[in-house]
Amino acid sequence: MSSPDGPPNIDLYTRNGFAGPTASVVRAQYSPPYTRVRGSYAPHRFDVHDLSDAAFADPRALPVAVLEGAGVTVEVSRRSEPTGFAIRNVLADELHYVLEGSARLDTDFGVLHLQPGDFVLLPRAVTYRYAEIGSPLREMIVVTESQLAVDPENQPGVLNVDLHVDAPVPDPTTDRGPGEYEVVIRHGAEFTSYFYDYDPVPCLATVGAPIVRRFNIENVHGLGVTAGGLMPPRLINDATTRTLFYYLGNRRSDRPPVHHNADYDEVIFYVAGPGHYGAVDKPGTVTWTPKGIIHQGPEEDVPQGYEAWLLETRSPLSLTPTGREIGTLMETGQFGIHPSATRTV
Ligand SMILES: [Fe+2]
Known part of the structure; x- marks a missing residue:
């Protein structure tokens, strides 16, 4: 088979993405x-829609991995009702992409209202919970032991960080008051639950560098x-x-x-x-x-x-x-x- 342009065909070998040495192989074949x-x-x-809704019928259902490797997983999540518990991944950063739906995400650093097209970077050791679901949420999630940073190339042309990357906003009114609260600590493939008699998620204010970051595609x-x-x-x-x-x-x-x-x-x-x-x-x-x-x-x-x-x-x-x-x-x-x-x- 030949390429649309016909032979010869160029086959590019690259190291380190395109950052390392590259070499072209010229071939008759495609x-x-x-x-x-x-x-x-x-x-x-x-197609992430092929993942049965039954897999997520339990409100406690956690994301399901479709690809896994050393320190990296690609996962799919669907939520049609709020989670009663909060989650904190203590060993990996999580990048969430909202494919469908809307929700209020409460985090240690405040509240985000999620919309389709949102990327949310939730670094390790940040607690979060899906507090309200506007319409059923379907997310693609990459979980990685690497430390991630929103750091676009060619800004502001590709993404204007000053205008279009935001952070959660503290909202003390999200405090649910006395009761029993669970925080699920995710440590690798295992989970440990901590329980509290106060709502551990809301904050009054934050100071310092933005930790949780969000932008829309x-x-x-x-x-x-x-x-x-x-x-x-x-x-x-x-x-x-x-x-x-x-x-x-x-x-x-x-x-x-x-x-x-x-x-x-x-x-x-x-x-x-x-x-x-x-x-x-x-x-x-x-x-x-x-x-x-x-x-x-x-x-x-x-x-x-x-x-x-x-x-x-x-x-x-x-x-x-x-x-x-x-x-x-x-x-x-x-x-x-x-x-x-x-x-x-
Ligand atoms: Fe490629």
Whole structure:
């Protein structure tokens, strides 16, 4: 098979994302297509809506992981009623993306009213609870031992931090008064509950640097390759470069090159249309390409527009049992369902 432009085909090998050495391989053949795969190290796509609502029927249900690796998990959450308890992840930072719904999120540092398109960075050791649900909330969550920071490249063009990144606002009226309160401490894959006879979440005021940060994808803008770079712009940084987040909405650019991303798994979250991202057209679709698997990926210059974001991680991810249940083998050209795919069980 040849590329749309015909041979020769360029296959780009990159280290450290695009930050390290790169080399091009010139080939007669177009490298992404494979006929079949045996084994578990294979690109998959999911629709988070395929996760049964029954998995979240219990109001105490916690997010469900679909991908997991050393120190990183990709999880899906759905809440249709408030949680009676609060949660504090003491070993990992959490990045929440609100795909659907609305809610009031109470945190140690105050209150946020969540809307679709919100990214919320909840660093480790911050307590939070879903205090009110406006409409059922569906979130995609990345949990990472890395320390994350909202630190967009090319600001204010990509995201104006001064205007469009906010923080929770203290609201003492959210104090629920006397009663028994539970805080669930998440430590790795385990949970320990602390109980109180007062409401431990509300605050009167905060002083110092903003800790919990929130911005909405509608305020994030792609830059054309001439204004930005070959890579999409980074939104959230990790000083160790282990777990990085990029904006992957439509932009003026050539289609990405065929490439080997030698050091990073790529997880793309397609969250809004109307434009299609190659074969991906349903918001809530997640694509996963493990590191070292040759791929190209769809055209990003889509005039109708779409919204997507990208997680890159050095952690080798693998499918969880739930990921295997809802995931489908994916081809690495347009990120469609692979012709050989039957549901993996
Ligand atoms: Fe890639």
